[in-house]
Amino acid sequence: MAEATATAATQISTHRPRTRPRMKVASVIATLPMIIIAFSVFFVAILFTIYWSFTSSGMFPGWTWVGLKQYNILWGTNNWQISVSNIFVFGAASLVINLVVGYVLAVFMDQNIKLESLFRSIFLYPFAMSLYVTGLAWQWILDPNLGFQNAMQNFGFTDFRFSPLSNPNQAMVGLILGGCWQGAGVTMAIMLAGIRGIDAEIWKAAKIDGIPTWRTYVSIVLPSMRGALATAIILQVTGIVRTFDLVISMTGGGPGIATWMPAMYVINAIQSKLNVGQGSAAATMMLAPIAVLLLIMAIFNWRKARLAGKNVTT
Amino acid sequence: MTTDALMNGTVAGASRVVALEGPAGPRPKRITASRVGIYAFLIIMAIFFCIPLYVMLVTSFKSMPEVRQAHLFDLPHEWTIEPWIKAWSYACTGRDCTGLSPGFLNSWKVAIPSVIISIIIAQLNGYALSFWRYKGANIFFNLLLFGAFVPYQVLVYPIIMGMRGLPVVTDWIAGWFGLDFPQWQLFSTLPGIILVHTIFGMPILTLLYRNYYSSIPIEIFKAARIDGAGFWQIFFRVMLPLSIPITTVALILQVTGIWNDFLFALVFAGRDNIPMTLQLNNIVKTTFGTIEYDVNMAATILTALVPLAIYFISGKWFVRGIAAGAVKG
Numbered sequence: 001m002a003e004a005t006a007t008a009a010t011q012i013s014t015h016r017p018r019t020r021p022r023m024k025v026a027s028v029i030a031t032l033p034m035i036i037i038a039f040s041v042f043f044v045a046i047l048f049t050i051y052w053s054f055t056s057s058g059m060f061p062g063w064t065w066v067g068l069k070q071y072n073i074l075w076g077t078n079n080w081q082i083s084v085s086n087i088f089v090f091g092a093a094s095l096v097i098n099l100v101v102g103y104v105l106a107v108f109m110d111q112n113i114k115l116e117s118l119f120r121s122i123f124l125y126p127f128a129m130s131l132y133v134t135g136l137a138w139q140w141i142l143d144p145n146l147g148f149q150n151a152m153q154n155f156g157f158t159d160f161r162f163s164p165l166s167n168p169n170q171a172m173v174g175l176i177l178g179g180c181w182q183g184a185g186v187t188m189a190i191m192l193a194g195i196r197g198i199d200a201e202i203w204k205a206a207k208i209d210g211i212p213t214w215r216t217y218v219s220i221v222l223p224s225m226r227g228a229l230a231t232a233i234i235l236q237v238t239g240i241v242r243t244f245d246l247v248i249s250m251t252g253g254g255p256g257i258a259t260w261m262p263a264m265y266v267i268n269a270i271q272s273k274l275n276v277g278q279g280s281a282a283a284t285m286m287l288a289p290i291a292v293l294l295l296i297m298a299i300f301n302w303r304k305a306r307l308a309g310k311n312v313t314t
Numbered sequence: 315m316t317t318d319a320l321m322n323g324t325v326a327g328a329s330r331v332v333a334l335e336g337p338a339g340p341r342p343k344r345i346t347a348s349r350v351g352i353y354a355f356l357i358i359m360a361i362f363f364c365i366p367l368y369v370m371l372v373t374s375f376k377s378m379p380e381v382r383q384a385h386l387f388d389l390p391h392e393w394t395i396e397p398w399i400k401a402w403s404y405a406c407t408g409r410d411c412t413g414l415s416p417g418f419l420n421s422w423k424v425a426i427p428s429v430i431i432s433i434i435i436a437q438l439n440g441y442a443l444s445f446w447r448y449k450g451a452n453i454f455f456n457l458l459l460f461g462a463f464v465p466y467q468v469l470v471y472p473i474i475m476g477m478r479g480l481p482v483v484t485d486w487i488a489g490w491f492g493l494d495f496p497q498w499q500l501f502s503t504l505p506g507i508i509l510v511h512t513i514f515g516m517p518i519l520t521l522l523y524r525n526y527y528s529s530i531p532i533e534i535f536k537a538a539r540i541d542g543a544g545f546w547q548i549f550f551r552v553m554l555p556l557s558i559p560i561t562t563v564a565l566i567l568q569v570t571g572i573w574n575d576f577l578f579a580l581v582f583a584g585r586d587n588i589p590m591t592l593q594l595n596n597i598v599k600t601t602f603g604t605i606e607y608d609v610n611m612a613a614t615i616l617t618a619l620v621p622l623a624i625y626f627i628s629g630k631w632f633v634r635g636i637a638a639g640a641v642k643g
Contacts, residue, residue: 023446023545024446026446026545026546027545030442031438031439031442033516034435034454034458035454037458041461041469041473041513042458044472045472046464048475049468049472061471108352108356111349111352113352117629119356119360120633122360122364123359123360123363124625125626127625128621128632129574130573130617130621132574132576132594132595133591134366136594137366137369138366140370140373140607140610145384147386150386151384151385154384181363238463242467244467245577263465266470267577267580267581270471270474280471282467283465283470286468287464287465290463290464293463
């Protein structure tokens with residue numbers, strides 16, 4: 001819908017009589033903060049980070065070009081290797097769980113539920129809380145001595161074991177749990193909007209063809225709500241790459257270095273180790289997944305634009 | 315939707331009265347196994363989502379000896395608000411024992427100017443991008459959109475250096491002209507952290523306003539132009555009054571976003587402006603011997619209170635904000 005209005009606006013703008021230059025000047029002046037910030041922060045600053053990643057910068061940014069040396073050091077560092085594998089595990093698991101749980105919740109919410117707004121409020125309230133607060137809450141629940149595990153043991157399940165945060169091999173489970181708890185409701189809300197946006201005729205057609213309801217949801221509804229899916233995925237992926245607060249509050253990167261994340265590596269390199277070159281190299285690596293995401297989106301938009309163009313000509 | 319009417323009891327009651335007069339209102343549903351299953355699933359999920367808040371609440375009203383008994387889900391045997399008082403007014407972070415209260419004030423000190431400035435800027439951006447697009451405007455807009463995806467960590471260090479470099483540059487200019495400038499120190503100052511929040515709020519908010527203004531019929535704008543109104547006049551007289559709903563969304567989005575921020579506070583706030591989320595971190599990570607879970611949980615809830623209140627009061631607006639912020643137009 002937004003696409004449609006945007007194209008409509010551009011079409012109108014071509015027909016619009018030329019505005020006086022004086023007015024354009026006012027427009028430029030009004031958007032001066034945008035011009036300055038877009039250029040200096042979202043362009044120049046990124047270039048600086050990328051440039052510093054190729055220099056021998058230590059405590060202060062330097063200008064001595066050392067090629068890929070920082071990247072060699074980076075990929076040879078244990079903390080970084082663990083960070084990268086962690087972000088992939090965390091990212092893949094929380095993305096999948098989030099989308100599945102979000103969609104299933106949305107489907108159940110779509111069944112003419114009484115008290116729908118109450119359920120919606122409950123599923124969505126975690127998103128109002130910061131990831132930092134989320135991390136603290138789950139850290140407390142998963143506390144090996146006083147948390148969920150002991151509560152269950154006190155109930156009589158004396159063999160019950162679930163304390164992922166104290167085990168380096170399982171600590172990621174705790175993070176994924178916390179992350180999904182915080183984000184699944186949003187995915188649900190977006191998916192529900194997507195489901196509700198689907199043409200009622202499709203439902204009628206499916207009913208007439210005798211397709212079972214669950215099958216309609218999986219094979220017809222899901223593929224036809226690409227917009228909602230894309231929104232949910234983009235929101236998730238950008239959040240996942242940034243993962244920082246949750247780790248700091250929940251595990252602090254531990255036990256040991258078991259739950260380090262790239263974002264943590266960057267901040268640690270800049271703030272504690274005072275190693276600008278390493279921080280910049282790691283930060284530049286963090287740009288890679290975003291670049292891939294943007295590339296996919298660009299291809300997607302380009303294809304859509306091309307298809308739309310064809311429709312107009314025929 | 316009929317379910318909307320059913321959501322609160324009074325309306326449901328009213329519709330039943332109507333139903334007596336004729337074949338109106340929802341058809342009575344039979345209770346089937348699948349209906350029971352649907353509700354069972356939703357209720358179990360709802361319980362799961364409520365657990366952390368419930369556990370934090372009950373823990374925060376327990377005394378430490380009771381917390382140590384590890385009955386996580388039990389209600390307190392003896393209710394105490396002492397942890398809350400301590401968390402608010404005298405929990406220690408390192409040497410200072412001030413509790414969260416200064417953080418609460420600092421959070422507003424940071425949030426209010428950041429929200430106002432970023433909303434004004436975003437409104438102007440959206441307005442100019444929708445109605446006064448000059449050559450090259452979209453380049454900057456696309457840069458902003460790109461900025462919405464960039465991990466913050468990529469930009470942290472260049473911004474630090476920019477802020478550190480600014481006083482040097484201003485001093486140099488001042489020396490050149492023989493003027494006596496005040497020092498433009500931004501790093502670790504209140505204006506600095508406000509600037510950072512303004513910068514990082516700009517992409518989403520600009521997108522929000524641009525999409526909103528694009529959906530306003532162009533005829534309104536043209537009519538104002540024919541009446542002789544210029545750039546600023548149309549903005550103040552026509553667009554501002556029209557943008558109250560979207561500004562509500564923007565307000566909710568920005569206040570919760572800034573309140574919940576941890577990274578920027580950690581890097582840019584400086585010692586005098588530590589906002590509540592960072593103060594919470596400092597309290598929780600400061601331990602003398604035993605960890606005081608009851609105080610920590612009270613502090614956590616106190617920190618989450620403002621965004622939670624905004625969420626529960628604003629209701630559907632909040633959801634709209636998320637969707638609007640996420641959808642690329």
